Amino acid sequence: xxxxxxxxxxxxxxxxxxxRLVTFSGIAIIVLTLSIGAFLIVKGSGxxxxxxxxxxxxxxxxxxxxxxxxxxxxxxxxAAVYIAGSLLTCGLALLIALPFSLASAVLMTEISPKAGRRxxxxxxxxxxxxxxxxxxxxxxTVLVPFIRDAFxxxxxxxxxxxxxxxxxxxxxxxxxxxxxxAIRSVxxxxxxxxxxxxxxxxxxxxxxxxxxxxxGIMTGVILxxxxxxxxxxxxxxxxxxxxxxxxxxxxxxxxxxxxxxxxMGNTANGGEHNLALWSMALLLYLISxxxxxxxxxxxxxxxxxxxx
Amino acid sequence: MKADRSNSNIRRAKRTDRLMTAVFYxxxxxxxxxxxxxxxxxxxxxxxxxxxxxLAFDINGIGNxxxxxxxxxxxxxxxxxxxxxxxxxYMAEYAKPGRFLKFLRISIESLSSLPxxxxxxxxxxxxxxxxxxxxxxxxxxxxxxxxxxxxxxxTVEDALRALPKGYREGSMGLGATKRQTILNVLLPACMSRIxxxxxxxxxxxxxxxxxxxxxxxxxFSPYSDMNVKDTSLQEAMDSKLFRKLQxxxxxxxxxxxxxxxxxxxxxxxxxx
Numbered sequence: 326x327x328x329x330x331x332x333x334x335x336x337x338x339x340x341x342x343x344x345r346l347v348t349f350s351g352i353a354i355i356v357l358t359l360s361i362g363a364f365l366i367v368k369g370s371g372x373x374x375x376x377x378x379x380x381x382x383x384x385x386x387x388x389x390x391x392x393x394x395x396x397x398x399x400x401x402x403x404a405a406v407y408i409a410g411s412l413l414t415c416g417l418a419l420l421i422a423l424p425f426s427l428a429s430a431v432l433m434t435e436i437s438p439k440a441g442r443r444x445x446x447x448x449x450x451x452x453x454x455x456x457x458x459x460x461x462x463x464x465x466t467v468l469v470p471f472i473r474d475a476f477x478x479x480x481x482x483x484x485x486x487x488x489x490x491x492x493x494x495x496x497x498x499x500x501x502x503x504x505x506x507a508i509r510s511v512x513x514x515x516x517x518x519x520x521x522x523x524x525x526x527x528x529x530x531x532x533x534x535x536x537x538x539x540x541g542i543m544t545g546v547i548l549x550x551x552x553x554x555x556x557x558x559x560x561x562x563x564x565x566x567x568x569x570x571x572x573x574x575x576x577x578x579x580x581x582x583x584x585x586x587x588x589m590g591n592t593a594n595g596g597e598h599n600l601a602l603w604s605m606a607l608l609l610y611l612i613s614x615x616x617x618x619x620x621x622x623x624x625x626x627x628x629x630x631x632x633x
Numbered sequence: 634m635k636a637d638r639s640n641s642n643i644r645r646a647k648r649t650d651r652l653m654t655a656v657f658y659x660x661x662x663x664x665x666x667x668x669x670x671x672x673x674x675x676x677x678x679x680x681x682x683x684x685x686x687x688l689a690f691d692i693n694g695i696g697n698x699x700x701x702x703x704x705x706x707x708x709x710x711x712x713x714x715x716x717x718x719x720x721x722x723y724m725a726e727y728a729k730p731g732r733f734l735k736f737l738r739i740s741i742e743s744l745s746s747l748p749x750x751x752x753x754x755x756x757x758x759x760x761x762x763x764x765x766x767x768x769x770x771x772x773x774x775x776x777x778x779x780x781x782x783x784x785x786x787x788t789v790e791d792a793l794r795a796l797p798k799g800y801r802e803g804s805m806g807l808g809a810t811k812r813q814t815i816l817n818v819l820l821p822a823c824m825s826r827i828x829x830x831x832x833x834x835x836x837x838x839x840x841x842x843x844x845x846x847x848x849x850x851x852x853f854s855p856y857s858d859m860n861v862k863d864t865s866l867q868e869a870m871d872s873k874l875f876r877k878l879q880x881x882x883x884x885x886x887x888x889x890x891x892x893x894x895x896x897x898x899x900x901x902x903x904x905x
């Protein structure tokens with residue numbers, strides 16, 4: 326005679342509180358994200374709402390002379406130099422990294438999958454995990470002196486070029502691994518059909534594989550860009566931190582992240598300079614949200630295409 | 634005539650194919666060499682820079698920095714791992730597909746793509762300014778845990794979702810509740826994947842501690858751009874300003890992490 330043991334009542338309570346606990350953790354993440362956004366919006370909008378600077382001035386003027394006093398306002402908050410610095414370094418990094426990334430992604434998927442799996446995939450993953458200070462350090466000790474000696478650059482090699490190369494090395498693994506995933510997911514039958522028509526491997530890659538993997542490659546590019554845009558340390562170490570538009574890729578400039586990192590600590594909280602830096606942080610936040618939205622748009626678009 | 638042209642077309646196509654294959658190998662060979670030399674450079678210079686006493690807990694060693702680094706990572710993981718695992722469980726096992734889950738997912742993605750400097754500023758504002766605390770290691774750990782939280786959460790979710798259905802069914806069939814199933818069957822089964830995720834997340838936390846590669850680094854320090862180019866790590870740590878700082882024992886006074894250089898701004902300026 327064995328009796329069926331029903332779960333005790335305390336069991337139910339345990340289940341309930343357990344479920345509450347994990348649900349609460351999920352909600353906590355949403356609250357955290359929203360509050361980061363809210364804090365940045367509140368702090369970052371002070372320049373425009375309290376100090377009455379126009380958004381256009383912030384974005385397009387290069388007159389950066391904010392006062393550091395909490396009672397005195399009236400300096401310029403034009404962050405155009407920093408914005409241009411960020412755009413230029415990221416653009417250059419993408420220009421350098423993209424051809425290499427695509428070539429690597431194609432090689433490790435289409436041409437030599439074995440070497441890809443054994444060699445490139447692990448290598449790319451390792452380099453994805455290297456702290457950015459290490460990249461910056463090598464940029465500082467190897468790249469900067471090299472640029473100084475090879476191109477006789479002013480400012481001892483601290484330049485847009487150095488920042489672009491360091492960022493390119495940093496975003497290369499991101500773009501490569503995501504592009505390789507996209508290329509792998511191109512259906513086999515499309516490839517086989519093209520080969521069956523007598524295409525060479527290069528023709529298959531150029532006309533079949535790359536176009537079908539295009540949206541996946543775009544996702545990789547955007548994620549790479551968002552990493553490059555938010556990178557503070559490695560760029561700050563090699564860009565020269567000079568507040569002027571660069572006259573060539575060999576001249577130093579500054580960017581959003583290194584300006585925030587360098588100046589935020591020594592401004593009076595609530596002063597004009599301080600608020601302007603918060604506005605720059607808000608701008609970085611908005612850009613990273615924009616990147617995420619773009620990635621989702623691309624994914625939705627692809628899904629719709631696959632289904633339709 | 635026609636056959637000739639198509640023959641030459643084919644030949645050209647084949648030539649292009651071979652050429653492009655060579656270009657691909659060339660590109661990749663170049664980058665692989667670059668990556669390997671990068672790694673070799675770090676290792677060789679790192680070993681060359683080693684000297685007896687480098688790990689000591691005094692002004693000549695990096696013992697304090699190393700200890701703080703490890704301490705900071707553990708502290709931040711102690712905060713982010715429980716929350717991350719719980720949230721991952723919620724997403725994989727409890728949340729119903731719909732608006733809320735989608736919103737949570739977008740939150741996690743935007744959290745993970747936030748520039749670390751923005752997270753740092755948030756931490757500075759909330760954990761330092763709003764609580765009225767001084768710079769301290771705990772505030773640093775809280776900020777770093779924000780950085781590692783999203784990757785831990787999505788690792789746990791992916792790991793749970795990847796488990797075969799039979800695990801759940803078997804456990805439930807034996808009469809286990811959902812909570813018991815998750816704690817005793819599912820989590821142990823994907824522990825190795827979760828550990829990998831946590832270790833990777835820990836790696837992301839490291840770079841915040843020595844932002845400029847200097848011996849006493851701090852992202853907010855206005856005196857961080859010491860002249861370290863062209864010098865080895867050891868020489869850089871021997872720089873005049875550092876020596877003075879060390880002799881004046883500004884760095885040795887009691888403090889719980891944070892930027893002493895900034896706290897003692899006037900004293901440092903006097904040294905320059």
